[in-house]
Amino acid sequence: MTTDTDIDQGRLRADLEALVALPSVAFPGFPTEPVRAAADLTEELLREAGLEDVVQIDVPGAAPAVFGQVAPPAGSDAPTVLLYAHYDVQPAGPEDAWTTPAFTATERDGRLYGRGTADDKCGIALHVAALRALGDLRAAGLGIKVLVEGEEETGEGTLSTLVAADPDRFRADAFVIADGSNVATGTPTLTTSLRGFAVVEVTVSTLRDFVHSGVAGGAAPDALVALSRIIATLHDEDGDVAVAGLDRLPWDGDALDEEQFRREAGVLDGVALVGSGPLAERLLTRPSVTAVGIDAPTVRGAGNALIPSARAKLSMRLAPTQDPRAAADALVAHVRAVAPWGVQLAFEISALAPGALLGGEGPVATAAAAALEAGYAAPVSRIGTGGAIPLCADLAAIYPDAEFVLWGAGDDRSRIHAADESVDLGDLGRAAAAELALLRSLGTAG
Known part of the structure; x- marks a missing residue:
């Protein structure tokens, strides 16, 4: 069974801290140098993890994407998996809203604070950690591609246009999107729909x-x-x-707790929630x-x-x-x-x-659920998300026969897009272990 002890925790954390130190805000009016530096560091990390043909792809009017791959064994019917994350982040906002500086990764009570710790530089770090632990990628028994975007937060969608123009380059049997989140710390979660x-x-x-x-x-x-x-x-x-x-x-997945939601959303005492029907339907x-x-x-x-x-x-x-x-x-x-x-x-x-329905019942989703249970040693929760990931929906349209896994190391306390964004360091390791377990199982199946 794969556990987080198979992951080099020190390098995982160091990679994330190095990424967080770069204020890679890709919105107009912000410096472009840190964005380029984040692309360069991502390229370096992917090379160190064993990927081949690692390149930066020019995206017209946007920050470059970083892409690398290892081909499946010649003559085999092994599957190809594409791992996705993004290195751009939201602006930090007012400095005085942060307990510690936004672009200095700081540990407090088992959590690492800083802009991008959860959204989504942790996705890059866990991909790299899983690939390092996998070892010789050519011997893994599957094809591996990694695509790291530099404009997800701006929502311009130009990377989707690039993928659609060259679909064979990015084609995969399964897409693992590390831009999701757990419903709570220690609760492994598969996201099955996007608004x-x-x-x-x-x-x-x-x-x-x-x-x-x-x-x-x-x-x-x-x-x-x-x-x-x-x-x-x-x-x-x-x-x-x-x-x-x-x-x-209708929503037929896990229910959401109203009191927990009120706390997370900061609804004031005495103020009613709006809408009727199940809370999960209203939100998802x-x-x-x-x-x-x-x-x-x-x-x-x-x-x-x-x-x-x-x-x-x-x-x-x-x-x-x-x-x-x-x-x-x-x-x-x-x-x-x-x-x-x-x-x-x-x-x-x-x-x-567009939104997307990502299934959750296919063989890859089944393998992902088993991998999460192995990584976290806990039952898997299946939930939708009220947010949007435009590229994910576009990939589902471009590759209708592919399966999708959407997960991540963030949780209900991560405060993405807000001050004091953070990730639980234990869950970061467990998420990397889960991804390693998934790659091992798909390689064995291939």
Whole structure:
């Protein structure tokens, strides 16, 4: 049985600390040098792990991807596995929000803190650790490919276009996506579905210019009031999304605990959760709509004037089967239908990404579940995720016959995208051990 003692824990941690030290934020306006340095370090680590033909792939308009491979044994029907992760990270945000510096990996109470520790430099580190422990990769009895992206957080999707243009290069029988998370520390988890998303910006205009509220208030329409009325129609009295035409799926996987969710989400005492039905369905297989931003005068310095124009950014999370363009069109149609007073409307669809159903019942998924149990010495949980991984959904469309494994070393305390992001060091080792066990089993099967 594979255990985390098969993994070189010291090198695993050192690799992750070295990656975290590079502020590889790929968003516009941030320095490009740390992004390139993270690509270089990833290339170096993959070479050291025994991969061949390791190269950096130019991605038009984005940070390079890093790719390496070892061919399957000649003349065999051994499977090929592609391991995926990404080296780019979210911005750190305010420095004073972090207990310790964001780009200095720091251990506290068995957890390693720093930007990228969980999302998703730990994915690179566990891939490298598993490949090192596998030994002679040419003798492993399977083909291995590794693809590490440098633009996942920006959501531009240009890597998907590159893969689609050269599908044979990245083709695999199984894709192991190390960008998932455990439902809790020590609970090995397979992610079986992803929600998609669509982002629509709506601008409401009512007047040519600001006008004194004492002169025109009571007759002239205020754009911010009109926009507020529109936003208020996006949900019914229970808090369920009221936009017609959106997919809603039942959830038949593990249930979610409401009290645990309230704690994790930071819901204030006395504030009710929104929506009806099982919590897992609300979070994993039904749509949600959030007004994530509004452009309007700020309270400080606001004058007594009617507002001529106001804009909102409406972010939708979508059922795994939902076509994101159709969802955006449905939201636009809803806004047009409910807009009051004949206001003028303008729309911009600024982001689209599909969700995915990743199965969980095929031979690779079965092997992955057994590998998780071996690595963690605990029963496996199967759960969906409310977040989106656009490349994962695109790979499922490009390679419809492939199987997918989505997992990771993060957990419910990882605070990805937030200050004090962290990973449990024990689970990091166990996740690497699980991946090693999966590669061994697929190689033996091949």
